[in-house]
Amino acid sequence: MPSHPSPLPTPLAVPVSAPLTRSAVVTTLRAAGCVFAEDEAELLFSTARTADALAAMVERRTRGLPLEHVVGWAEFYGRRIAVDPGVFVPRRRTEFLVGQAVDLGRRAAVRTGRPTVVVDLCCGSGAVGAVLAAALNPVELYAADIEPAAVRCARRNVLAAGGRVHEGDLFDALPTGLRGRIDILVANVPYVPTEEVGLLPPEAREHEPLVALDGGADGLDVLRRVTAAAPQWLAPGGHLLVETSERQAPQAVEAFTRNGLLPRVADSDELYATVVIGTRPSSAPRPS
Structure with missing residues (x-):
């Protein structure tokens, strides 16, 4: 999982009621300051089990939560490590x-x-x-x-x-x-x-x-x-x-x-x- 710069606290770029297509999620993440918006969108889509879960994840990410806290894990030394909210995220360095x-x-x-x-x-x-x-x-x-x-x-x-x-x-x-x-x-x-x-x-x-x-x-x-x-x-x-x-x-x-x-x-x-x-x-x- 790459290092992701902090999103800015900006409003969602698309209405909450809009269909959560990949392009819509990418647009929303990019507007929130996520430099790797495409990569993050793919990760969110592959992690969320339902449309509601996906919407919640996108909303949490645009509020500035670390991506690892949003999806619940971090990739570290080739392994998937569980990372809970409020816990230090392992760094690639x-x-x-x-x-x-x-x-x-x-x-x-x-x-x-x-x-x-x-x-x-x-x-x-x-x-x-x-x-x-x-x-x-x-x-x-x-x-x-x-x-x-x-x-x-x-x-x-x-x-x-x-x-x-x-x-x-x-x-x-x-x-x-x-x-x-x-x-x-x-x-x-x-x-x-x-x-x-x-x-x-x-x-x-x-x-x-x-x-x-x-x-x-x-x-x-x-x-x-x-x-x-x-x-x-x-x-x-x-x-x-x-x-x-x-x-x-x-x-x-x-x-x-x-x-x-x-x-x-x-x-x-x-x-x-x-x-x-x-x-x-x-x-x-x-x-x-």
Whole structure:
């Protein structure tokens, strides 16, 4: 599913009573500011089961709801992920983080000879964890989020993948038995500086939870908290992967280094994505 710019709050271009032909829906979506109106119309027609459902979907989209919230799912890393209203929509750029985690997870399986222990922290819909479970099978998968709506949504995706979902603040949500055992820890933390949240597209700032967007004064508050605790939870040789922006990467690397993780930065020009990867040294003592 492509990224769709936010519609503008403009009136419907055709009367509500007009027949909902494809051309009428395209005209309506285009008037509302949808750049990919033709693609969206095709998706709405293929998703709606009745004419009334289609009309409701078109109306919700023209009011500015994210397309993924309208149809109830997002395409992510080649899979269809359930996405409920009010839940953070997985971004295509995060597919780069997933690709890095898949590669490291496969190496971990070879190294340890057992199912890879994967944790999806700040999981939102659980998209990252669900994809990793499919790509790395067999895995021992856990996901966690502080938002109740996200936890409910993630359970639909993660439980189907054989994982477990917990509600709570970062590591406080996880079973204590995971300490020192995690091979792959992915944390899609919020990293938008507080003063820049208002610059986000309306469909993000108005329809996604603020806790999933606002990373504090410099955007790195949650990243620092995750990085500070991660060494206690990672297995020796385990990896922490965090998405951030290119300009924030140097500060993120400092946080990783300060907490004893060996950092490296991976970038994708195609997806405009930056991921900081920190490895717990294999020689590090196992936490008690």
